[in-house]
Amino acid sequence: MQDKISIIRNIGISAHIDSGKTTLTERILFYCKKIHAIHEVKDKDGKGATMDSMDLERERGITIASAATNVDWKDHSINIIDTPGHVDFTIEVERALRVLDGAILVLCAVGGVQSQSITVDRQLKRYKVPRIAFINKCDRTGANPYKVTKQLREKLGLNAVLLQIPIGLEDKLQGLVDLITLKAVYFDGENGENIRIEEIPSELRAEAEAKHKDLLDAVTMVSDELAEAYLEGNVTEELIHKAIQKATQSLQLVPVAIGSAYKNKGVQVLLDLVIKYLPDPTGVTNIALDLDNNETEIKLISEKDKPTVALAFKLEDGQYGQLSYIRIYQGSLKKGDELYNSRAKKKFKVGRLIRMHADKMEDIASARCGDIVAVFGIDCASGDTFTHPSLNYSMTTMHVPEPVISLAIAPKDLKSSDNMGKALNRFTKEDPTFKTYTDEESGERIISGMGELHLDVYIERMKREYDVIVETGMPQVAYREAITKEVAFDYTHKKQTGGAGQFARIAGKIEPDQEELFTFVNNIKGGVIPTEYIPACEKGFHDCLKKGRLIGFPIVGVKVTLDDGDFHSVDSSSMAFQIAATSAFWQIYSKANPQILEPIMKVVVEGPSEFQGNVFGSINQRRGIIISTTEDDIVCRVEAEVPLSEMFGYSTDLRSMTQGKYEFTMEFLKYSKVPESIAEKIKKEIEEKKKKK
């Protein structure tokens, strides 16, 4: 079955926490006969969904949350790629998005488009991923799929088109009406496995016909072929499907399916839509950069006889060593093939080649473009590109944000100490936004990442997966220093006491640069500084940026212009010019009026309107700026910009001030100047910390 590329679908299931992603995945595995019984996710109020699915996975010994799970549905092979839910794991989400060709956007029929749905949809838009929306939980009190479809249009700006309407709602949900076939679909049997097609109940007939017309109106707007057929009265089901497929794949339309995974309604119909509307791997253009040719963009071709290009998008520690999940974009892959890792510049041989199923791994002899498989025992990092040894390609480099928060950790006992290195090594390979290093001054082991939760999860994973218990320090915000004034320099480095002398003179200016971290402009004319010493000058200045002298954090946004200097034919050297640059920089640094910058987070807080006063107050207390509020009859959503340093412990505070009814998401937005009074406080704190050490 794996021979034809047109039967492959690589899809992700993206969702807001608690919209039922785990339950939906579970049902898909069940209906695709990958698991033989349905187990429910326990009520998880107050707990993180990521952890819950991990727990579930552990308890059941299946890999629901593994990076990619392969299922078969009606002669198609679907790879379901896991996309983590929380924005703190954005890099992981974005990496997963790159390898999928389509997505199911799961929404809750009660909660509708929530803050995280917006984030997830933004990511899908960025990677131009065609999607089907699934409005889940139609069995819940307050469910309103029509309202959610309207929100998809208004809040996400999607051309969302309802393909089904419910037969009954809330606890009376019985099935759905397919608006294309105009038939009622019921899901019988203990687990909804038997599909029964009937005529539409008479009381729903008029509504179904009206919605059928709405659907045709919407689809004809994006399909000339269907519009023509419509005018001529020749509309067929096949034509409608074709038009929806084309419009979905060209991102002009988002088909909306409804149901309740928990009540076993609508999942099989959703799977039908996945294979009908979402593209096979040939329907998506993928680009690699030719590293031998000035990073020229190369369009990859989904043909199995072309030289292989694949991307490692996720690593996992398995029983038999490191398991690397790869997506093959071009060519094919066999056990024993030689591949080239373009980042590590190393060749390696493919040992075991695996296809992941929900309950087992299957050893396979070969795989081809479009497919997602796993390889064992390859030393690589997540995001590495593997190619045929004749190529030197890299899949488009992704922007990896710098960590904004760090934490000192120390192992509690000897056993933990042994395993901690192993755990950190693996996590940093898996996640480029998670970094670790030893602080030179304090000797402490520091972990850094994209948010408090991001680090919390790794500490928890160390405990669960490696039995490592660590003590943690206070979270430290990644401040930056930036100069705010232009200052000229003219510095001579001269040393003539014994041995070979040193001489270098440099002159120019430093000034703030809003755009770049560091820019060096060489304006030296007439050889007053020989060309061979210029790189040493640049290095001298650049090295200073690692650690500012205000609070010891990196300096950003500096433009150095070198326009004059002098040298000595015997005593000048690269070393002398490097020292001159470093000394010149520190001599004028304080005159350039350096200031502290702090990371500002975009915070979205969401919950019932009744507590909004508390939320406004909490943002105000945290030096936050409310940007906007959005309110309907049920939900209030507040968007604000808040300094990261003020956000520690916010989840606990928010829970207690809103009786647990509010939730928030947070992502890095920008660096901004710290107000003077706070800057003084930060300086004092850092001084005291240094003294303690």
Added chain:
Amino acid sequence: MIKAEQNKRNPLRILEKSKKGEIGKGNIGVIAARKGVGKTACLVHIATDELFDNKHVIHVSFSADTNHIISWYEDIFEEIAKKFNIKSVMDIHDEIVKNRIIMNFNQDGVKITQISSSIKSLIKDGNFSADTIVIDGFDFNKCTIDDIKTIHSLAEELGLEIWISASLKDENLVFDKNGVPLLLIEFVNEIATLIYMRPENDYIRLQLIKDQDIYPVSDLHLKLDPRSLLIVEAS
């Protein structure tokens, strides 16, 4: 400098010809026009003018997408920057937008009393000392006199100015003897200042219909550039 330049060309200059020179604290001003004439841009100008003056503004809207409103402000800023050739205007923009909060409501689902209490909560709990509220996209067709009274008391209680835009449909383009559009006749006693905007050839005409408790007899109007809504010429 920017403030002075901007102020000279701001559509609100029409009020210089009015009795008080402003709508005054505790009062409501309404800008009425057909769809597409530039009510939102006019309100954003009013808000921007206040922001330039270091005042705090709440922008109330009824559209689901706040990005759309934010881009209105960016556009008006860019227009001002272009018009007066001010390069640093976006730096100032970043500084002063801190004094603006956008509040978005679903008018179908949210009652005026709830909007009023949300605004009060933002001002009190969020410690946001608003000077002016602009309300855009408000549907006068769906509101009652009590709703307008609620808005008026909000202005009085908090001591701030409230500007509202009123969208006139073709069938509303009937005016009473004072020039008040039919749609607003029921509410006119609650409105201190009423301005009517209409497109004319290559400019927008801004006309003062009601000024505090009087209806100006003389034709007080300004001509605005239809793109930037800045004053083309006073007459």
